[in-house]
Amino acid sequence: MRTEALLFAGVAGFFLVTDAGYAWWSDLEPAGTAALTVAFGMASLVSFFCAMNYRRRGARPEDRPDSVVADRAGPLDFFPPSSAYPVLAAAGFALMAVGVVYGLWLFLGGVGVLLAGVLGMVFEFAEREG
Numbered sequence: 041m042r043t044e045a046l047l048f049a050g051v052a053g054f055f056l057v058t059d060a061g062y063a064w065w066s067d068l069e070p071a072g073t074a075a076l077t078v079a080f081g082m083a084s085l086v087s088f089f090c091a092m093n094y095r096r097r098g099a100r101p102e103d104r105p106d107s108v109v110a111d112r113a114g115p116l117d118f119f120p121p122s123s124a125y126p127v128l129a130a131a132g133f134a135l136m137a138v139g140v141v142y143g144l145w146l147f148l149g150g151v152g153v154l155l156a157g158v159l160g161m162v163f164e165f166a167e168r169e170g
Contacts, residue, residue, distance in 0.1 A: 041094040042103065048087035055080035120165055129157030 059076035066072060101111035132154025139147025 041090040041097075041100065045087050045090035045094060048083050048090060052080055052083035052087055055083055118165070118168065123161065123164060125157050125160035125164060127157075128160060129154055132157050 055076055059073060059080055062069075062076055063073045101107040132150050132152070135150025135153055136147055137150070139145070139150050
């Protein structure tokens with residue numbers, strides 16, 4: 041992930057330079073300066089994450105020029121069958137959105153339905169064996 045860390049560090053540097061230039065020439069116009077500052081922060085965060093992963097785990101097989109595809113191959117993980125919980129979560133989000141317009145009672149009902157959908161997705165296969 042060293043390459044990705046350097047790539048995002050370059051993107052963060054670009055946003056930093058662009059932000060400084062924009063702030064200078066626009067007399068600190070708040071919207072554009074804030075957007076470029078946030079873009080710099082997000083690119084820096086991704087760069088930091090990639091650098092820490094590289095430092096913690098070392099080089100991946102795809103980072104080495106002498107590796108083959110089989111070096112990264114391994115057992116495939118569990119792929120769940122179809123589930124009703126994503127539909128329940130979407131319905132809860134829709135109720136929350138409608139609740140913003142029609143009232144707090146509908147919004148809170150949507151929060152409950154959304155919470156049930158999200159928790160259902162998280163814990164549906166929690167008891168599954170390896």
